[in-house]
Amino acid sequence: MAKVSVQRIVPITMDQAFEIAADVASYKEFIPLVTRSTIRGTVNEEGQVKRFAADLMIAVEKLHLHEGFTSQVVTDAAHRTVVATSQDGPVKDLKAVWTMKPMNGGRSQVSIEIDYHFRNFLLQLAAGRLMDHAVAKVLHAFEERGRKLYPASALPNI
Numbered sequence: 001m002a003k004v005s006v007q008r009i010v011p012i013t014m015d016q017a018f019e020i021a022a023d024v025a026s027y028k029e030f031i032p033l034v035t036r037s038t039i040r041g042t043v044n045e046e047g048q049v050k051r052f053a054a055d056l057m058i059a060v061e062k063l064h065l066h067e068g069f070t071s072q073v074v075t076d077a078a079h080r081t082v083v084a085t086s087q088d089g090p091v092k093d094l095k096a097v098w099t100m101k102p103m104n105g106g107r108s109q110v111s112i113e114i115d116y117h118f119r120n121f122l123l124q125l126a127a128g129r130l131m132d133h134a135v136a137k138v139l140h141a142f143e144e145r146g147r148k149l150y151p152a153s154a155l156p157n158i
Contacts, residue, residue, distance in 0.1 A: 001093055002124070004131045007111035008139045012146035014080055014100045014108040020145050021082045021098040021110070022075040024054045030145040032137050035059045040070065048077035054084070069094075093117045110142060 010017060020026075027037035036057035043052040050073075057068045069089030075082045080100035087093055094116045101109045112135060118124040 001115045001117040002131070003113070003115045004135050005111065005113040006132070006135045006139055007109055008143060009103055009107055010110050010143045010146055011107055012150050013106055014102045016146060016150050017100040017108045017110050017142075018075075018077060018080045018082075020142060020149065021100065022050070022077070024052075024073055024082075024084075027056065030141050032141055033058050033060060033134070035066075036068070050075045071096075090118050090120060091116065092119045110139060112139060 012020075025037055025039050027034045031037075034056060036055065038055050040053040040055050043050050052073055054071050054073050055068060056071065057066065059066045067090045069086050069091050071084040071086040071088075071094070073082065073084045082098040084096045085094065094114070096112065096114045099111045099113075101111075103109050114131070114135060116131070
């Protein structure tokens with residue numbers, strides 16, 4: 001499987017960052033290329049851990065690519081992690097892990113690590129060239145979402 005990992009210091013608290021990452025249904029509102037994000041079925045809660053299925057649609061208009069898939073998501077408020085796994089649609093194997101850690105001054109470090117393998121060899125090759133850039137754009141959009149939702153805590157650009 002291929003892997004991409006990106007981290008960024010964002011001007012919001014660790015708890016605020018976790019809330020954004022755990023709100024999978026809102027991904028369509030701010031994550032580039034995500035055109036649909038819905039929670040399917042029941043959300044199972046066990047203490048600070050929630051488990052649910054999420055349907056996502058990714059669209060790359062320039063390539064006329066529209067692909068949907070379902071992920072199994074686990075959010076863990078105690079450890080500030082969100083883990084999504086999928087073996088659906090174009091994805092043979094996908095594991096995305098969001099991790100939030102506290103930093104000085106009310107900021108947090110947000111990391112996203114994605115291990116992926118597409119069913120289509122050509123899609124896998126194309127993803128290899130674009131994935132680092134795409135994940136960096138996701139983290140930038142994540143930071144902008146934090147600034148929008150939590151303007152009182154947002155620090156100047158860092």
